[in-house]
Amino acid sequence: MSEKEKKTEELEQETVEVEETLETSADTDEEVQEEVKSDVEVLQEKLEEMEDKFLRASAEIANVTNRNRNEREQLQKYRSQDLGKKLLTSLDNLERAMVIEVSDEQGARLKKGIEMVLESMRHAFKEEGIEEIPAEGVTFDPTLHQAVQTIPANDEYPADSIVQVLQKGYKLHDRVLRPSMVVVAQ
Structure with a gap:
């Protein structure tokens, strides 16, 4: 084999390796994107759950505040x-x-x-x-x-x-x- 052929073969082999690396890299990028997407969905669900808990807690605090105010008013009204x-x-x-x-x-x-x-x-x-x-x-x-x-x-x-x-x-x-x-x- 001549030197030219060797170089051509080496170049072809490097090209194949680069293509394989690119394919692997593309597959890895897709996997990473799917993982990120999955993580985002999980975090979104947790956020919605926390927002719901926050709204419920806020409503409960408002109810307790109103109930306490009404009880104080009743106690004041009928104190005697x-x-x-x-x-x-x-x-x-x-x-x-x-x-x-x-x-x-x-x-x-x-x-x-x-x-x-x-x-x-x-x-x-x-x-x-x-x-x-x-x-x-x-x-x-x-x-x-x-x-x-x-x-x-x-x-x-x-x-x-x-x-x-x-x-x-x-x-x-x-x-x-x-x-x-x-x-x-x-």
């Missing part, structure tokens, strides 16, 4: 419920004391003092949202009134009307502290 219930008996006693007739100056001064205490209690109740439940002459409402006695209905007192209030009822905003004890026509 227990004290109001306990003071109703004292209010009743002061009202009964005001009905008593007095004949001397000392009794009149005592009655005036009781009247002042009664008015200050009524004012404090009003400021806290505690109000008397209307009863006499209105239609009986079992959510506001407690019937302790009934009388037959007539022209003066139609059926389900309240004839007499035996004990006043009170409510705090929309909650009944104590129902009115009443006599109802039936």
Whole structure:
């Protein structure tokens, strides 16, 4: 073999090797691209999953915040419920004391003092949202009134009307502290 032929053969062999290397390189590039594509898809799924978790957590935080705010508002609105219930008996006693007739100056001064205490209690109740439940002459409402006695209905007192209030009822905003004890026509 001549030197020219050797060189030609070597060149051909190098060309084949370069082509094989290029083919292998192309195959490797495709594999790398597929791996990268697969990794991107996995990361995209994880991102979507994390976004979903984030949105759910944000919604839960908003719900807890709203629930806490509502509970605080309810506690504030009805904070005087227990004290109001306990003071109703004292209010009743002061009202009964005001009905008593007095004949001397000392009794009149005592009655005036009781009247002042009664008015200050009524004012404090009003400021806290505690109000008397209307009863006499209105239609009986079992959510506001407690019937302790009934009388037959007539022209003066139609059926389900309240004839007499035996004990006043009170409510705090929309909650009944104590129902009115009443006599109802039936």
